[in-house]
Amino acid sequence: MSMPDDPERLADVRPRSQLGDVFASAARDLPSDAQLAELAAKLGPVLDGPEGTSPKPSNASTLVKLGVGTGALALLVAVGLTLGRSSQPAPVPGTVPKSATAPVAVEPAPAASASLPPQPSAQTPEPPSKAESAAGASSSKAAPVQNKPASEAALLEQARRALNGSPSYALQLANQHRARFPNGVLSQEREVIAIEALRRLHRTSDADQRAGAFSKAFPGSAHQRMVDEAVPK
């Protein structure tokens, strides 16, 4: 807002000068919705966490602090899933590539996720079995289901970490993610985790069904290869 003594803005002067035209066009130079969505994904814990604190010290939030975004989280999911396969040699993750900080395409998830099959309610999660709890003590002790992680990135990171020791807990968290972030930008990553969790729980038909829904909802997804590996045809 201008004060009485302020000179008229050049974009408001009529007839408008060339300089006024330049400033008027500058005001239209805004980022796209996709760029903003990507930024929001990068900022996950910062946007949804309590103020005045550092982002939660989860791997995901550490990555955010380091400027690593959605692409890196996808990489994290991929590396985590691969590491979790006991039958395969585990690649040694090196440093996160610089390119992970570069903008990545964020695919709109809402319409796609709406077509996925219904899942058990995230409001009534089944607790992990004693065996799973014992096996996954190190991965699932971070937070019970009731302690909601602040962001979708943090929630999925928690689910990914739970995959090895407690796939049922990982599945609960993935379903909780779907309930809390139905339009989340990490919907594909969530589905990959859920499918892998179903496979490990030997719920083959459920895994097949969810994998089929994934392929229909996200044709050409970069995660399709991982889905195919989890649910061989």
Add this chain to the structure above:
Amino acid sequence: MSDEPRPSVRQIFDEHARYIWRTLRHLGIPEAEAPDLCQEVFVIVHRRLSSFEGRSSLRTWLYGICIRVASEYRRRPHVRKETPLLEPASESEQQASSPDSALEQRNAVQHLLAILDDDKRQVVVLYEIEGFSMKEVAEIIECPLQTAYSRLHAARALMLSALNAEKAAQS
């Protein structure tokens, strides 16, 4: 202290992020660096929001952070050596109905702003593009009001001169 409830970081992001991004770009941050710098702004907002006392408006406070983040970036040694004026079309421009025109306009803006030093550039961006009053501009960049006026007049003269020189060269 304002009686208005303090918005959350998410609310601030939803309302201001696109304008913070735009401001960073006009302050000389390259397109490729804008996401990281915007991220820096909101990390600072997250850290400091609880201590925001409402002595200034939230928007003024927010743009103060933005100005300082951009200034700090432009003081980095590797940045000072670079003079990136013209850039390829961004994603949003490629989707625009006339991308060539959008690109030309953006390059014209960046080209003109690039002839200004940081002090004048900040005043022009905040006043001419972001619509702050000159009093708010002076508050954001922490200088006397008369100094802000002087910078604005000097910046306008410089840019007008550059445009005229360009016209003369073309004719």
